[in-house]
Amino acid sequence: MSSSPGSDQGAAPRPRQQPGSACEECRRRKLRCDRQQPRCGVCAETGVECHITPLRPPRGPKRGQFKALQNRVAALESRLTEQAINSISSEPLKASEENQERASPDLDGNADPQTHHPPTQTNLDTAGSRIPEWMRAELDQTYFDRIHPIAPMLHQRRYFSWARVPGQSMSRTCLQYTMWILAASCSRQFQSICDMLYNETRQMLEVLDTRDSEIDGLEIEQVQAWILLVFYEVTRSHSRRGWISAGRAFRLVQLMRLFEIDGTGGLLSPSNTEDWVALEEKRRTFWMAYLLDRFISVQNGLPLTLNEQVILTRLPAGDTEFQSVQHVQMGFLSEEITATTPTVMSPFAECIILATICGRALLHKHCASVERVYGHTSQDFWDRHHWINNILTQRITMLTMKYPPASQHIDPMLIFTEMVANTAILFLYKIIELMPCQTPSSSANVIEYKQRAVKAAGEIVTITRALSLFTQAKVYIPIYA
Numbered sequence: 001m002s003s004s005p006g007s008d009q010g011a012a013p014r015p016r017q018q019p020g021s022a023c024e025e026c027r028r029r030k031l032r033c034d035r036q037q038p039r040c041g042v043c044a045e046t047g048v049e050c051h052i053t054p055l056r057p058p059r060g061p062k063r064g065q066f067k068a069l070q071n072r073v074a075a076l077e078s079r080l081t082e083q084a085i086n087s088i089s090s091e092p093l094k095a096s097e098e099n100q101e102r103a104s105p106d107l108d109g110n111a112d113p114q115t116h117h118p119p120t121q122t123n124l125d126t127a128g129s130r131i132p133e134w135m136r137a138e139l140d141q142t143y144f145d146r147i148h149p150i151a152p153m154l155h156q157r158r159y160f161s162w163a164r165v166p167g168q169s170m171s172r173t174c175l176q177y178t179m180w181i182l183a184a185s186c187s188r189q190f191q192s193i194c195d196m197l198y199n200e201t202r203q204m205l206e207v208l209d210t211r212d213s214e215i216d217g218l219e220i221e222q223v224q225a226w227i228l229l230v231f232y233e234v235t236r237s238h239s240r241r242g243w244i245s246a247g248r249a250f251r252l253v254q255l256m257r258l259f260e261i262d263g264t265g266g267l268l269s270p271s272n273t274e275d276w277v278a279l280e281e282k283r284r285t286f287w288m289a290y291l292l293d294r295f296i297s298v299q300n301g302l303p304l305t306l307n308e309q310v311i312l313t314r315l316p317a318g319d320t321e322f323q324s325v326q327h328v329q330m331g332f333l334s335e336e337i338t339a340t341t342p343t344v345m346s347p348f349a350e351c352i353i354l355a356t357i358c359g360r361a362l363l364h365k366h367c368a369s370v371e372r373v374y375g376h377t378s379q380d381f382w383d384r385h386h387w388i389n390n391i392l393t394q395r396i397t398m399l400t401m402k403y404p405p406a407s408q409h410i411d412p413m414l415i416f417t418e419m420v421a422n423t424a425i426l427f428l429y430k431i432i433e434l435m436p437c438q439t440p441s442s443s444a445n446v447i448e449y450k451q452r453a454v455k456a457a458g459e460i461v462t463i464t465r466a467l468s469l470f471t472q473a474k475v476y477i478p479i480y481a
Contacts, residue, residue: 152348342398
């Protein structure tokens with residue numbers, strides 16, 4: 001007997017599927033499982049084992065939910081950064097005005113030198129001191145990720161051992177601020193604090209320079225801060241100011257006699273770890289100043305400041321050995337550059353050697369200018385030119401055998417080292433233009449140098465294109481190229 005339409009309407013709706021979980025075989029084959037026990041119909045027909053997983057992992061977020069959460073986090077981070085920057089710049093910088101007042105000598109000459117004391121770090125209330133901890137940590141990490149590879153002066157663990165300790169010396173505070181300036185300049189998120197930090201840091205460094213303290217009282221962090229400030233000024237197109245700042249760094253290097261760190265011999269014992277790290281950091285600071293001297297002098301055609309002939313400081317160890325405190329005794333620059341069978345060293349040391357060749361080429365150019373004025377013969381010119389070119393060719397050949405082309409690796413120092421090598425080739429060709437007349441033999445040399453220069457220019461173009469992928473190094477092209 002059939003049921004009436006009314007009874008059908010009053011019945012509960014039939015579920016679309018049987019209660020329970022579908023078996024794994026039906027899930028795999030995307031079939032409807034009848035959920036029969038102990039085997040469903042599909043498994044019974046195919047003869048496979050019917051297995052059911054009672055507890056299943058929770059489903060992931062819905063479509064678009066993860067992206068929405070990312071957007072919310074980014075918005076909150078942006079608001080947090082904006083609030084932090086506003087809090088840094090909202091208070092008047094009274095300390096900066098005090099610094100200028102205390103740093104300025106009495107024009108009448110009536111100031112008592114005993115009462116002229118620049119403020120210590122504990123007296124300063126600067127924008128840098130109001131940077132929140134989370135932003136400091138972010139800037140520190142950005143510095144070691146993006147700036148340190150091309151300015152490998154600092155030992156990371158040693159820096160962090162004092163970075164969070166209150167009451168630091170003004171030299172260390174200046175170093176920390178210059179690190180943050182460079183890190184902020186690489187970060188779109190923090191770029192707005194660069195100028196404010198820069199102005200304060202420069203004032204503090206100038207205050208330090210007014211101190212009439214003993215040479216032994218100078219701290220290496222003061223030199224490091226000036227060097228990093230030069231990086232910032234040059235990359236911001238403040239070339240004249242950067243060169244003047246570099247001069248201050250070079251004079252401090254000379255006052256601290258960093259050019260003869262290893263002149264007394266005595267290598268530290270492996271157990272003296274802290275002393276070795278501090279000594280190696282001084283070496284690396286000297287060599288960074290040395291590189292700046294060569295590159296800025298070549299770029300502007302100016303005489304060199306740091307004399308290669310008096311250097312008694314060993315070349316820097318590799319950064320891996322430096323950071324892991326592996327005691328390595330490197331050779332001296334004069335030994336490595338004149339060795340009959342030279343060895344390829346770390347990218348930093350190789351960059352120093354190539355920069356030295358650039359410096360010698362600059363001296364060669366100055367000598368050629370003087371010889372042209374006095375009408376001397378050109379044979380001395382070509383002897384020097386070939387000598388420098390032979391050293392450069394030998395170094396480039398070794399570098400090519402040891403390391404892949406710059407466009408195939410992401411080590412910023414290696415990239416710059418190859419840029420320096422190709423720039424040296426171009427510079428040598430440019431020097432030839434100083435010769436007013438050419439003999440038949442020298443004309444053949446000119447053609448050869450021109451061909452090498454064209455090839456070097458092509459290499460620089462290739463490297464520059466590849467740099468678009470490697471943002472760690474891109475910002476410092478103006479210094480090295």
